[in-house]
Amino acid sequence: MVKRQPKKRKHEQCKENVSPQKKKMNREEVKLVEKDWMPAAAVEFFKSEKFENLEKIMKIADKNMSFIGPFRVLREGSEVNGVELIMTDRDETDLPEMQTFLKCSHGKFSFWRDTPSEKNPVIVFSDIQGIPVVTVVGNTVEHAIYGFCNKISKLQDNSKEVKSAIAEILGLLGAQKMEKEANQVMKKRKKETIMGVLGPGPGLLVGDFPNTKKSRYRVVSEESNIENLLRCLSNTGKQHQNTVIGEIDALMNDVMMYNDEGFYGNGLELGHVLFLSNQKSITNQVLLVLTTAYNLYGRTDFVKILELSMELRDH
Incomplete structure (x- = not known):
């Protein structure tokens, strides 16, 4: 762990982390700027002839697999949208950018919107580690199913029935076609986004300074070891936790300075x-660092989704 010099906190509201009980938000009163949160890719796949057949075979490959979120709404024939749709089956580790639609034994697949107005979101996979690793797998539901098959096929103890189901799914999708398309999406994603230094992720759409090609993400040379710090929070006593929180607050102070200089991407990361x-x-x-980042980028719908998502936690 890199030793950092203690800094006086700029954000006094983080001095005490025991938040007073806050009245839960009334979802009916929360209005989002964007009105349509139903991904076109979900509608297209749901209406296709292969949906029911693929779902049935996928359940053979993984009994814990289920289409949720937007697919639940589509299956029920509901016309809900806005807050009610984006919060359907939302998990406490779903970032505001995420809209999960497929859960399985290995993790979950979600649509990822860089901005609330994104109409063609990429699809990410989140594993089930303590701190989930989020990676891009494509931009269609079929790409997610291809990724689902790859996850299961790597297991050593698959039964003949599971192996047969995976082979049938890949045959229906066209494995080579899926691999080529997914790789193209991932390659394009890497060109369009900043990958950052805090570990694997979907990439950050941070934008440039006006009239320049200078990114709003500042590359820092110092390794923050943020994931090690966060793991320490769950594995140490109260006294050591306070030390770790002090380290995190020091990182936040850096981010606040970057914000003042226009480098908003670091706070987002x-x-x-x-x-x-x-x-x-x-x-x-x-709440402080993400709310600040979303407001600076004008992604105000994400602020509301963040607040609603935090209410899902038993904190």
């Missing part, structure tokens, strides 16, 4: 990692 760790002791830090 740090906020994502803090949120995914799902640690009660840094609830205030998560």
